[in-house]
Amino acid sequence: MAFTIDQRHRLIENGRLVTRIMSPAQNTGGAFARQPSILIVHFTYGASAKSSAEWFRDGPKKVSAHVVVDRDGTVIQCVDFDTAANHAGESSWGGLTSFNNKSFGIELANWGYLKRSGAGWSSYTGVPIPEPFIAPHKNGNPYLPTDAPIGWEPYPQAQIASAMGIAREMVKTYRVDTILGHDDIARGRKWDPGPAFDMARFRNQVLGDRAVDGPNTLTVRSPSGLNLRKGPGVSFDALELLSDGTMVEPVERNGNWVLVNVLDEAGIAQKTGWVHGAFLV
Template sequence: MAFAISSNQLRRDGKPVTSIPSPYTDGALPSPTRFLVMHFTYGASARSSAEWFQSKANKGSSAHLVIDRDGSVIQCVRFDKVAWHAGKSTWRGLSGLNHHSIGIELANWGYLNPAGTEWKTYTGLTIAHPHMARHKNGNPNGVKGPIGWEAYPPVQFQAAVEVVRLLVEKYGVEEIVGHDDVSPDRKWDPGPAFDMAHFRSLVFGGRADSDGVGLTVDVAEGLNLRTGPGTTFPVVRLLPSGTLVEPIERDGRWLSVSVLNAQGQPSQTGWVHDHYLS
């Protein structure tokens, strides 16, 4: 993917990304823009959320970008304009983060509801491989232990990394926070399924896994890169022995990774078993 910014609009492969403009804006953002706030949509798709940001039925919410599960991006507000994404919020002694931040929404159902052995969205959709965790601010349903959250697909995570790197460079963003950081008494997004520490590391130039270093495929016959965390998921490709990868997130013994090319840049994402990495 090749993202660029021109005239406060995001472009991909030389063309503007899909634009669904929201009327819910409030003047100019300061330059540089100190913060960037990550959210989940608690909804079905990037388009459905972007269309809601445009709807007359919406009482006033918007975001600069919405990134879908497949890595596609919709822009709703120009980067030099205030979007209504943070609401009542405080951070670093500032109140009202709308006027100090860029807001990015990730298409994601967020926290899920238990249904026997399954986990479902509030619309009744079953999520097959939920991320099990307890929210740092306490779970929204009051349960003390881990609950289900929709996982973020690697391609979506990687698209967000690439976009936010550009925003940091272009607008001088100093810090990336979650909505659950700036509004901890009422918000849970982007939630525990989003590895914020790793995301910040990738955006600001660090390398990543749980130990802060890359990992290497350490099996002579190569290692299958899969679309999900398990052998039931389809194989994307065979990674030769010696391939360098950067972990994105963990699900048990399975790691979501970025495969690095000869220049050390991410070229593909997928899942591998950690037993075959060193």
């Protein structure tokens, strides 16, 4: 597959427009005031890409996304890339808020978190998932007051390959330099794309050497503390002083600066910001 984006901000696959089930204007935020460089990954919490795209078009909640990718890699465009989609809702991350107007949204057809069904796991609609991914969510599980592992629908390789191809073209066309999950910008409210989605690998495959490639957690080593900043440089305001020994999860690299999730003692992300990489081990 080969994805490109034309001058009208429409997605092309192998020389042809992808299927278009367009969300109505009232389900979008209108033209972007400023071109985004952030991509947000979601799961649909539903069946097929087509059913989700039709729900974006016809549903009552006035939500939308730029593209939906089905489990077999089939792609549907719902909003052109010059228009804000209503995919993020109430959101904040790295000192930014209101991500509908600051990001692109890609939805992956996936049932998301599952429920126990006898000895196995199924979707909330009762669809059995025979080989679920078993893990707790990094921000705490969505429906159980526990950090115990629960079931999640896996993402097929064909779906990931299409999503990566689209994301790489967005890097080329729109200079996307940051990839986040909905669960990064709406913690405690959203759990997509969840632990079944290998975000570290996805970022590395899409962003190349701009992504962090290394251990999942690092430790702050600075006896006097380390400033967590709003951006990658000392000119950006400090959000707080991280103490020596603080555990962090690297997200993205920009020169000597690393975007990190700050983890609590349970390994759950509490806040996000930039730190100088020289003080991480």
